[in-house]
Amino acid sequence: MSQHNIDTLYREHHSWLHRWLRGRLGCEHSAADIAHDTYLKVMLSNSLPTDDQPRRYLTRIAKSLMIDLFRRRQIEAAYLETIRHLPEQEIPSEETQHIVVETLLEIDQMLQALPTHVRQAFLMRKLDGLSYKEIATKMNVSVSSVEKYVAKALAACYLHSLKASS
Incomplete structure (x- = not known):
C-alpha cells in the first residue's frame, strides 16, 4: 500500500x-x-x-x-454503577478503575471469541454457580458436553493469561 x-x-x-x-x-x-x-x-x-x-x-x-x-x-x-455503592474509602483510585475496566474489556473480548454454547456454559458455571447437570438441563445437552464446554472456556482463559503475561 x-x-x-x-x-x-x-x-x-x-x-x-x-x-x-x-x-x-x-x-x-x-x-x-x-x-x-x-x-x-x-x-x-x-x-x-x-x-x-x-x-x-x-x-x-x-x-x-x-x-x-x-x-x-x-x-x-x-x-x-457497581463501585458507586461502595463506601467512599473503598472506592478505587481512578488509575485502578482504569486498569479494572481495561481488564474487564479484555475478559469480554476473550469471552466473545468463544462459541456461544461454550460461553453460556462457562458463565452459568462461574457466575451463576450452576452444576454441570443444571447447565445441561438448561442447555438441553449432555453433562459431558457441558464439561467439554467449560473445559474449552477454561483453556481459552489460560491461553489468554499466558499471552497477556508475555
Whole structure:
C-alpha cells in the first residue's frame, strides 16, 4: 500500500466518514476518534479497498469500532454503577478503575471469541454457580458436553493469561 493511496483515500472520504459517524454517534469528539481509528486500521491492515467500494470498506471498519465503543461504554457504566455503592474509602483510585475496566474489556473480548454454547456454559458455571447437570438441563445437552464446554472456556482463559503475561 503506497502513501499516495492512503492519502487519496483520506482526502476523498474522511469528511464523509466523519459526518456519517457524527450522525450515528451524536458526538463530534467520538466521531473524530472513530474516524481516526478507522484510517489507522486501514494503514495497519496494509490493504486498501477496491476502487468501487471505498465507503463500504470504511463503513465496515467504522461499524466494528463503534461496536467496540458501545461495549466499552456498557462495561464502564456497569463497573461505575457497581463501585458507586461502595463506601467512599473503598472506592478505587481512578488509575485502578482504569486498569479494572481495561481488564474487564479484555475478559469480554476473550469471552466473545468463544462459541456461544461454550460461553453460556462457562458463565452459568462461574457466575451463576450452576452444576454441570443444571447447565445441561438448561442447555438441553449432555453433562459431558457441558464439561467439554467449560473445559474449552477454561483453556481459552489460560491461553489468554499466558499471552497477556508475555
